[in-house]
Amino acid sequence: MSISFDLTTHAARDALGATARASLAPKPSLIGLTRAGMGEALAGIGVPQRQIKMRVAQLWHWLYVRGVADFADMLNISKDMRALLERHFSIGRPEIVDEQISNDGTRKWLFRFPARGAGRPVEIETVYIPEEGRGTLCVSSQVGCTLTCSFCHTGTQKLVRNLTAEEILAQLMAARDRLGDFPDKNTPDGAIVPAEGRKVTNVVMMGMGEPLYNFEEVKKALLIASDGDGLSLSKRRITLSTSGVVPEIYRTGEEIGVMLAISLHAVRDDLRDMLVPINKKYPLAELIKACRAYPGLSNARRITFEYVMLKDVNDSLDDAKELVRLLRGIPAKINLIPFNPWPGTNYQCSDWEQIERFADYVNNAGYASPIRTPRGRDILAACGQLKSESERMRKTDRLALEAMMIAGHGEE
Ligand code: SF4
Numbered sequence: 001m002s003i004s005f006d007l008t009t010h011a012a013r014d015a016l017g018a019t020a021r022a023s024l025a026p027k028p029s030l031i032g033l034t035r036a037g038m039g040e041a042l043a044g045i046g047v048p049q050r051q052i053k054m055r056v057a058q059l060w061h062w063l064y065v066r067g068v069a070d071f072a073d074m075l076n077i078s079k080d081m082r083a084l085l086e087r088h089f090s091i092g093r094p095e096i097v098d099e100q101i102s103n104d105g106t107r108k109w110l111f112r113f114p115a116r117g118a119g120r121p122v123e124i125e126t127v128y129i130p131e132e133g134r135g136t137l138c139v140s141s142q143v144g145c146t147l148t149c150s151f152c153h154t155g156t157q158k159l160v161r162n163l164t165a166e167e168i169l170a171q172l173m174a175a176r177d178r179l180g181d182f183p184d185k186n187t188p189d190g191a192i193v194p195a196e197g198r199k200v201t202n203v204v205m206m207g208m209g210e211p212l213y214n215f216e217e218v219k220k221a222l223l224i225a226s227d228g229d230g231l232s233l234s235k236r237r238i239t240l241s242t243s244g245v246v247p248e249i250y251r252t253g254e255e256i257g258v259m260l261a262i263s264l265h266a267v268r269d270d271l272r273d274m275l276v277p278i279n280k281k282y283p284l285a286e287l288i289k290a291c292r293a294y295p296g297l298s299n300a301r302r303i304t305f306e307y308v309m310l311k312d313v314n315d316s317l318d319d320a321k322e323l324v325r326l327l328r329g330i331p332a333k334i335n336l337i338p339f340n341p342w343p344g345t346n347y348q349c350s351d352w353e354q355i356e357r358f359a360d361y362v363n364n365a366g367y368a369s370p371i372r373t374p375r376g377r378d379i380l381a382a383c384g385q386l387k388s389e390s391e392r393m394r395k396t397d398r399l400a401l402e403a404m405m406i407a408g409h410g411e412e
Pocket of ligand 1: 145209210263
């Protein structure tokens with residue numbers, strides 16, 4: 001899917017908080033560690049073993065329930081302990097290079113993460129899409145992508161690196177900071193933002209990259225995001241979107257348990273080999289078998305299949321019929337995504353009437369098949385347009401790849 005924005009830079013950009021502007025410090029971060037990992041990190045700086053469990057619980061609450069980004073705000077931790085933590089660890093947020101707000105309320109942040117090892121700093125975009133009764137945050141898992149789906153602009157960019165669990169979570173936490181989705185730091189202890197009052201109600205791993213090629217870090221981040229004593233997002237409200245890395249689909253079901261979305265886009269192997277080349281390694285029969293085996297499926301827990309509508313490529317009624325046949329018996333929803341052209345692509349978006357005919361067929365066969373209307377298409381129109389516009393605006397300041405929302409990984 002593609003998301004479009006008003007490119008007017010938010011006037012509040014200059015008023016970003018000092019914490020938000022500060023880069024992640026080179027000190028290791030406590031964000032993104034499992035409880036066990038955090039315990040080990042604390043033991044490593046001399047926190048007595050008998051205190052570890054209690055300290056981990058305290059830190060978990062401050063970091064993930066209250067969203068503090070400064071040890072000084074952890075009021076029930078002694079000054080000496082706070083100073084010790086401060087000396088060794090970071091809990092800061094990524095630098096917010098840019099924040100844009102579209103006319104329809106969609107927000108986009110350009111985050112900069114510091115260099116890791118010998119690499120360079122990287123920038124990625126995270127998008128917040130408010131809708132009636134819900135708000136969805138679209139999160140990236142890699143900078144660039146190793147796969148080369150032919151309709152996807154991200155696929156034309158080399159992989160720079162995987163994001164760490166910290167960086168995946170940082171997108172969520174920084175977005176919640178900016179949206180006022182963490183309790184005010186003066187809120188009395190225990191008074192947390194109730195689930196129904198949240199701005200970010202859903203998370204989709206559908207930004208840049210193939211999340212299942214970064215399985216361990218994505219798993220860590222999503223288990224922390226869904227931890228009931230922390231960020232507390234229901235696993236039913238987290239969707240991981242994959243192009244079809246079959247072995248890791250099984251692992252996702254067993255080890256993470258979030259909702260699944262598949263970038264399907266074609267119903268015949270010859271065509272899918274071309275559109276989503278990972279199909280050569282894991283063909284449709286294997287992919288669909290893994291989907292059928294995904295644990296916990298029901299009409300209330302459906303797999304989302306993303307299907308980008310490409311004129312005269314995959315949009316015939318025969319394709320629609322084959323789609324229905326292929327998915328028979330799988331609790332499924334099919335998101336039809338009008339293709340957003342980008343510079344250099346040979347594909348065109350299907351005609352609107354054809355998209356509707358396709359949708360009607362699938363719908364009449366009993367599958368929900370919403371047509372995704374790109375937001376603010378007049379301004380962003382395509383991933384490529386967003387990228388070139390950003391490059392034009394910030395020519396002298398390009399560091400690595402700019403992330404963009406892609407046509408391939410779709411939201412629930
Ligand atoms: S659709 Fe997803 S997996 Fe395919 S190239 Fe684009 S980002 Fe990579």
